[in-house]
Amino acid sequence: MMEEEDEWGLWDRYMDKIDGRRKVCGMDLAELANKYGTPLYVIFESIIEDNYKKYKTLEKTYKNHLLCYAVKANATFALLKLLSGYGVGADVASEYELKFALDAGIPPEKIRANGNCKSDYFLEECVKRGIIINVDPEEELYILNDVAQKLGSEARVNLRLSGFPLENITSPNIFTCGGWTKFGTDIRRARDVFWNVKKLTNINLQGLMVHLGSQVTEVNAYADALNILIELVKDADDAGIKIEEIDLGGGFGISYMGEKGWKETKEKVKEAGFHRTWQDAPLGYAYDTKREELVWQGEEFYAPLTPDLFIERLFSDPLQSKLKEIGSPLLVLEPGRGIVGNAGLTIFKVCHVGKTPNGQNIIHVDGGANCNSQSIITPEQVHRMDIINDDKREDPFKTFVAGNLCYTGDLLSRIKISLGRKPMRGDFIVFYDTGAYEDFFASNANLFPRPARVMVSKDGRDKLVVRREEYTDIFSRDMGLEEMI
């Protein structure tokens, strides 16, 4: 647990602590780790369902909507089938994600195709099935027109936009709607595009799209973007284009820590010398020349609003009335992290407890950044962590957490965390809230196998949904495999 005695937020509702052992949704985590080995990803059906229900409160505030789960957040077939059963659609960003979603039973009309580099094959498959494509960048319109023409068909598209006047709403690495982004078409070009697109005989421009970025905790950022899109709907109308859909992408942030704990962590990281960060780096902070002070520029790891409250706030008046005025277009949301982020955790085993040459505590665990992609995407990422096999509290132990890969930057936490006691070799450490993007960069670095994933069902049973790789899996593409075995 973090040094600051923090409220456990969402996990509180699902967690029991019995004789120092952790149980989540009735499942003893140490038992799971012993049964399946580590590192181990675990996702919980009850939490996924609860998260889905929070998004579904849209039913009350804005009836004409569609939820498309962002497959990239956690591409597990059992999870996709579960969501498909709830009636959820999919945001897919490659032909592979598309096939995966279709195989899980998600109907084409509930799929939105994203990506800034779509192959001809991906575009063709979408056109053939009538799947709506979020065009990104503008040049894709012309390519897609040719593709659709060759198929003697029509491409249904939303125009993905960026260049919005928003700043510091999340980490720059996952902020996707400003000026410095590879995604979308500049909003200042939107009107021209509306007129140009009319010359493209096989394009049906039927919607507008923006994905602000990931881990956005500010409702106002969404409100600002939506206001701009609503104005553009009127411009499209002037050009004779009927906008039937607004896709607001994903990005609602989740809490990785409680409010108090997160505030204190930020303050401590900012303290002179940054003694709580790896290499004493100003992690997450940058100097703001206007304000003449250090300003937090990374992600916010505390989200004051759960998705239901976020939705209630965003789709109340005046935005609700404005949407009505433009004919209540279909509102698409593409949540990933908000559905699975805090429905999952990762268990590692402690290998060593040591010190760096400059005297910093460091624990070494049996999985690296390839099992914990957040530490690559946003190095300032923090997770609640805990010893789960026996968490009797002694003196808190403040430490960095290193992975098992052969490079110095392979750290699972670059901000010192505090455990209830000094761990020992063989202890299990849990990282909470790792359901989204943890295996985004999963690889066989150092030829380690990729971890297994277990789903805990609502009735408290564990089911292996992705098995751990074996030696032959790791080398399955190597033409010399037969010689090796």
Ligand SMILES: Cc1ncc(COP(=O)(O)O)c(C=O)c1O
């Ligand atoms: C186009 C698009 N939609 C949806 C998402 C999902 O975002 P999140 O997981 O933050 O909800 C992403 C991920 O960044 C994305 O790129």
